[in-house]
Amino acid sequence: MDVDIRAYKREDVESLLLKGHDLLGWAIRLGCVVLDRNDYWKNLCESWRDRLVLPTLEEIKTRIAKSEKLYLDLRKIGDEDAAKEQLLTKLTHIARAKLVKAGVFPASRPELESQLKRIGENEIARQLASALEERKKSGERSY
16 A cells, blocks of 8 residues: 655644645545544644645646656666656646546546546547556555
8 A cells, every 4th residue: 555644844744735735635634644633634624625726737847748748758778667657656646637627526546437428528438447457456566
């Protein structure tokens, strides 16, 4: 299981949420509480769950460009495994951009395919599913 741990200053959290901070938004929608001192997280989630701002398309487009550059650089030096991972990252960002443009809050990576299909973005859904399947096969072969 992958675990992503990030730290944010308490005084910055609400301003980040107002700007559509995607990771904090996903944590509020999809996260699992490990420790909640003084009900801070519980209260934050109750306050923000129904008023989360979508991530900005501008930020997502910046991430797409960055992952595309990394993908091409990694292919150029011959690191195919890392390149495939960057391709998956790029496809994930493209999927999120399509969803945000449609007014849909992107869910976790495994749920993106069905969200994309619901808004008629079948080709990117297919590409993302294919990249995820390739990643799964690569992981199975590495053991």
